[in-house]
Amino acid sequence: MFTGIIEGKGKVIQIHPIDSGIEFQIITEWENPDLKIGDSVAINGACMTATKLENGGNLFSFYTSFKSLELTNLSRLTEGDEVNLERAMAVGQRYGGHIVQGHVDGMGQVLSRKEIEENKVEEFWIVAPEELRKYFVKKGSVTVDGVSLTVVDVREGAFQLILIPETIQKTNAKHWAKDKLVNLEVDVLAKYIENFLELRFSK
Known part of the structure; x- marks a missing residue:
């Protein structure tokens, strides 16, 4: 975990x-x-x-x-x-991100990257594989190359991220250029809910 x-x-x-x-x-x-x-x-x-x-x-x-x-x-x-x-998490460790299993669901591709404020905050749009797009919602969680992030917006198969300078410097996000492939793990809670609903309505 x-x-x-x-x-x-x-x-x-x-x-x-x-x-x-x-x-x-x-x-x-x-x-x-x-x-x-x-x-x-x-x-x-x-x-x-x-x-x-x-x-x-x-x-x-x-x-x-x-x-x-x-x-x-x-x-x-x-x-x-x-x-x-x-x-992996240690017992008693402060939980600062979200539940991440380390099970990559697929790869996304960086569509665009641009600085949106003078303080170096950057906007990323990443295209998700078609089979994963249903798991992305505004203000939901996603793991990108192992980084716990919040989805800001979702549009036409892509999702938006806003990264602060500290995140960019402390991770390999500084290398996320256009067309870069990044690992994606969607929120496991969304998958559990999907499975529950499928079982419930299939009866």
């Missing part, structure tokens, strides 16, 4: 294809480096398992299967790319 509050960014320093997928190596600087082998880490919002560690977890590896590569933008990572990182 995650919150969508990004702890920091990591840099991809090694990509190693293997028979069943790809092994990535990431370098970062955790505020409290306590990562252990087997721990869950959200990489751009995709829940992965730490498989190798050095320096208290500031250098770690994870494996991604071909299925995960198909569903996420991890397949497009190259050495030197920045990724958003969040370790």
Whole structure:
């Protein structure tokens, strides 16, 4: 379980294809480096398992299967790319975002990006895959590359985000240029409600 509050960014320093997928190596600087082998880490919002560690977890590896590569933008990572990182929630941790599972539902594409105020606030429009569009509502929650965000508006298959400078600087959002593919996880509560209604009215 995650919150969508990004702890920091990591840099991809090694990509190693293997028979069943790809092994990535990431370098970062955790505020409290306590990562252990087997721990869950959200990489751009995709829940992965730490498989190798050095320096208290500031250098770690994870494996991604071909299925995960198909569903996420991890397949497009190259050495030197920045990724958003969040370790799984700890017991008693303050809950600052929304319920994030780390199960990416699909990829969206950045349609536009522009600065809308002098204080560097930026507007993004992102096109969602057709099968996910029903889950987007104004003031609803969405996870984009692991970042918990609020949907400002919805229009013609795309949704609007407004990001403050702090969010842009602390995440890889500074790289969200036009046509960039980003990982999306829709609000799990919306999926539960949809399932409940389908079961109820199918009787």
